[in-house]
Amino acid sequence: MSRGSGPLVFLGDYFIWRQTQIWRLPLRVRLPDGNEIQIADGSTVADVAASIGAGLARASVAGRAAREGESELLDLSRPLPGDCELSILTASDDDPDSLYVLRHSTAHVMAEAICKLFPETKLVYGPPVEDGFYYDIDLPRSITPDDFPRIEAEMQKIINEQRSFSRFDMPRAEAMSTLRDEGNRYKIDNAERAEGGTLSFYVTGDERGKYFEDLCRGPHLPSTKPIKAFKVRQVSRSYYRGDVNDQPLQRVYGTAFFKKESLAEYLRRVEEAKKRDHRVIGKELGLFTISEQVGSGLVLWLPKGTTIRNALQDYLTGEMAKLGYELVCTPQIGQLGLYRTSGHYPYYEDSQYPAMFESERGKALQSAVQLAQRFERLQGGERKKGEAAVAAMLAAIQEAWGPVAGLSESVELDETIVRLREALISEPGYLLRPMNCPHHISCYAARPHSYRDLPVRLAEYGTVYRYEQSGEISGMTRVRGFTVDDAHLFCTADQLPEEVLTTVQLTRKTLETLGLTEYRVRLGMRDSRRDKWVGSPENWGKAQDAIRTAAVASGIEFTEEAGEAAFYGPKIDFLVKDCIGRTWQLGTVQVDYNLPERFDLSYVGADNALHRPVMIHRAPFGSLERFVGILIEHFAGAFPLWLSPVQVAVASVSEKSASYARLVYEKLRQAGLRAELDAGDEKIGPKKHRLRSAKVNYILVVGEKEAADHAVNVNDRDGKTIGTTSLEAFISSCRAEIESKGRSGVAA
Numbered sequence: 061m062s063r064g065s066g067p068l069v070f071l072g073d074y075f076i077w078r079q080t081q082i083w084r085l086p087l088r089v090r091l092p093d094g095n096e097i098q099i100a101d102g103s104t105v106a107d108v109a110a111s112i113g114a115g116l117a118r119a120s121v122a123g124r125a126a127r128e129g130e131s132e133l134l135d136l137s138r139p140l141p142g143d144c145e146l147s148i149l150t151a152s153d154d155d156p157d158s159l160y161v162l163r164h165s166t167a168h169v170m171a172e173a174i175c176k177l178f179p180e181t182k183l184v185y186g187p188p189v190e191d192g193f194y195y196d197i198d199l200p201r202s203i204t205p206d207d208f209p210r211i212e213a214e215m216q217k218i219i220n221e222q223r224s225f226s227r228f229d230m231p232r233a234e235a236m237s238t239l240r241d242e243g244n245r246y247k248i249d250n251a252e253r254a255e256g257g258t259l260s261f262y263v264t265g266d267e268r269g270k271y272f273e274d275l276c277r278g279p280h281l282p283s284t285k286p287i288k289a290f291k292v293r294q295v296s297r298s299y300y301r302g303d304v305n306d307q308p309l310q311r312v313y314g315t316a317f318f319k320k321e322s323l324a325e326y327l328r329r330v331e332e333a334k335k336r337d338h339r340v341i342g343k344e345l346g347l348f349t350i351s352e353q354v355g356s357g358l359v360l361w362l363p364k365g366t367t368i369r370n371a372l373q374d375y376l377t378g379e380m381a382k383l384g385y386e387l388v389c390t391p392q393i394g395q396l397g398l399y400r401t402s403g404h405y406p407y408y409e410d411s412q413y414p415a416m417f418e419s420e421r422g423k424a425l426q427s428a429v430q431l432a433q434r435f436e437r438l439q440g441g442e443r444k445k446g447e448a449a450v451a452a453m454l455a456a457i458q459e460a461w462g463p464v465a466g467l468s469e470s471v472e473l474d475e476t477i478v479r480l481r482e483a484l485i486s487e488p489g490y491l492l493r494p495m496n497c498p499h500h501i502s503c504y505a506a507r508p509h510s511y512r513d514l515p516v517r518l519a520e521y522g523t524v525y526r527y528e529q530s531g532e533i534s535g536m537t538r539v540r541g542f543t544v545d546d547a548h549l550f551c552t553a554d555q556l557p558e559e560v561l562t563t564v565q566l567t568r569k570t571l572e573t574l575g576l577t578e579y580r581v582r583l584g585m586r587d588s589r590r591d592k593w594v595g596s597p598e599n600w601g602k603a604q605d606a607i608r609t610a611a612v613a614s615g616i617e618f619t620e621e622a623g624e625a626a627f628y629g630p631k632i633d634f635l636v637k638d639c640i641g642r643t644w645q646l647g648t649v650q651v652d653y654n655l656p657e658r659f660d661l662s663y664v665g666a667d668n669a670l671h672r673p674v675m676i677h678r679a680p681f682g683s684l685e686r687f688v689g690i691l692i693e694h695f696a697g698a699f700p701l702w703l704s705p706v707q708v709a710v711a712s713v714s715e716k717s718a719s720y721a722r723l724v725y726e727k728l729r730q731a732g733l734r735a736e737l738d739a740g741d742e743k744i745g746p747k748k749h750r751l752r753s754a755k756v757n758y759i760l761v762v763g764e765k766e767a768a769d770h771a772v773n774v775n776d777r778d779g780k781t782i783g784t785t786s787l788e789a790f791i792s793s794c795r796a797e798i799e800s801k802g803r804s805g806v807a808a
């Protein structure tokens with residue numbers, strides 16, 4: 061029973077509780093303001109809130125307890141886990157954790173509503189996600205947007221009943237037998253994978269058996285009352301555990317906020333984002349395409365998109381030249397051994413294109429792995445048949461190439477897969493590269509280095525491949541092949557601070573040049589309480605100092621997050637806000653002690669001895685595909701002049717000015733501007749309309765008068781007439797605008 065939120069009803073329970081207090085020490089709880097309070101062991105989050113004030117107790121919805129570097133969210137009615145730092149979460153749309161609890165609770169309400177409307181529904185899994193929540197359901201009937209109002213109405217009824225969310229724990233064996241009686245395979249599977257001796261359930265109400273209940277770790281709101289604004293938003297297909305060979309499911313998305321205004325603002329942003337969708341604009345403006353014939357997730361840059369990409373690359377290449385970078389070109393595949401050394405293979409195998417084995421034995425073993433995986437997912441008789449098929453294949457492989465270590469008839473399928481993978485380790489083959497680092501390391505290692513050569517800064521617009529799940533692929537932002545504006549810097553430990561600082565400055569300058577001026581920086585640091593880190597604590601100390609010093613020196617707003625480092629070193633991530641308030645993780649700078657070690661890199665120091673260099677990985681754009689996708693949405697297709705695929709268009713008023721229009725067009729092209737000509741018979745109004753929709757920066761209207769005066773009438777793409785000027789003056793102001801990346805020019 062809850063001791064905090066309700067009175068202590070049962071005297072026996074109270075007596076036991078009092079008794080335990082005699083020998084239990086009080087808990088020490090540190091609050092966000094730095095104050096520490098002591099409270100009886102067994103106290104709940106609600107008890108702490110009440111001890112601080114009645115107002116806070118009323119406003120609170122959950123707690124966040126941090127202990128030994130781990131932070132956990134708790135129901136108000138849950139006892140504190142021990143001495144801890146505790147934040148009381150209130151009904152705030154600004155706190156992601158408060159929203160997490162709200163949205164997860166709303167997911168239960170939506171699940172109940174769907175089950176009520178469609179009783180044959182089998183619930184699968186319903187987590188909060190960025191911007192909302194979803195629930196995967198197994199239901200033969202398709203849910204459509206027409207059903208959303210009905211579902212929402214049913215949800216509102218549940219919310220109006222102001223039901224509590226109550227948790228109860230059940231011993232694992234009892235819980236499993238209850239779930240088996242219910243017969244929902246997904247819940248049984250979820251429960252089997254959950255840890256611990258007890259399993260927790262949440263009832264949307266105060267009594268078991270009477271209300272909706274769901275297997276869940278929590279936490280939840282104290283009741284449905286704080287759910288003030290919610291919406292069912294979308295439905296899409298998904299697969300159980302993301303496996304396209306398993307049961308297709310329906311994923312119903314919703315969102316929720318504590319305040320109605322927050323929901324309205326969110327929906328406005330979604331509408332705005334839809335108008336700016338890079339997939340739509342990219343098609344309208346002819347920037348890129350994706351062909352089913354080429355493959356999903358593989359972006360084809362069309363000429364206009366390529367112009368934007370090249371302009372970005374030219375800009376960055378120019379900046380890098382000033383900073384002493386050198387460009388390299390390396391192949392998009394490499395031997396498996398290279399990635400075994402780097403650690404990219406086989407550990408990230410699931411997100412890579414399958415390895416291309418060269419030897420017949422390698423190919424046969426790889427096929428056997430795939431066959432075994434196919435049948436491992438099945439149960440009963442089908443699995444038995446599969447096991448026989450795998451055994452036959454293995455017998456044939458061993459007949460042809462000799463025994464495979466560790467394999468025998470009695471080995472289970474999962475064990476078979478492990479053994480086959482071990483056997484594959486010595487087989488030669490290639491991998492489409494998932495990262496550029498190993499190639500750049502090989503460039504560095506191509507000759508000996510002295511400390512005088514360092515830093516060596518190798519850059520490449522290097523294309524890499526990742527095999528994203530088909531459900532995850534979308535436009536330019538979630539793809540299977542992309543180009544990183546990659547560079548790897550090899551330096552001495554002493555040079556590290558300065559190199560980190562210049563990479564941070566380069567990233568800032570790049571983002572700001574593109575008008576992405578609102579950002580913050582996150583420093584991912586090591587958490588000394590965990591031991592997943594490679595490299596000595598001393599090196600880590602130096603690297604962390606280096607990135608902290610760089611962040612301070614460049615005067616940016618930053619936060620440090622312990623435990624967020626890469627396992628090989630600390631990193632800096634740029635979190636950039638676009639013009640409609642969405643946050644994107646863009647540029648990254650990472651310090652690495654691991655790869656120089658794995659590849660045994662060295663340089664000769666001033667002492668004539670061999671030393672290990674430190675590596676920095678950095679990419680201001682990240683991926684060119686994703687970055688341009690984000691830019692298309694940020695600018696809504698209206699690119700600044702220096703990036704624009706078509707900068708100027710010349711439109712003739714009538715046949716009489718057509719030859720002058722042609723002359724102007726030729727002069728613009730000779731001046732190096734990207735120009736287009738419309739000297740057709742159409743009226744000037746529709747011509748201007750078409751060119752404005754094509755987001756051409758400047759439209760030069762030329763009639764008989766302009767031809768006589770050797771002038772042009774300049775219009776912008778918003779429909780504003782800038783004025784009549786000489787062609788030479790227009791060209792030179794365009795050049796100024798391009799040169800200054802939009803800070804001065806034609807319209808200024």
Ligand SMILES: [Zn+2]
Pocket residue numbers: 164165168262274275276277278279280
């Ligand atoms: Zn839940």
Ligand SMILES: [Zn+2]
Pocket residue numbers: 495496497548677678
């Ligand atoms: Zn790298």
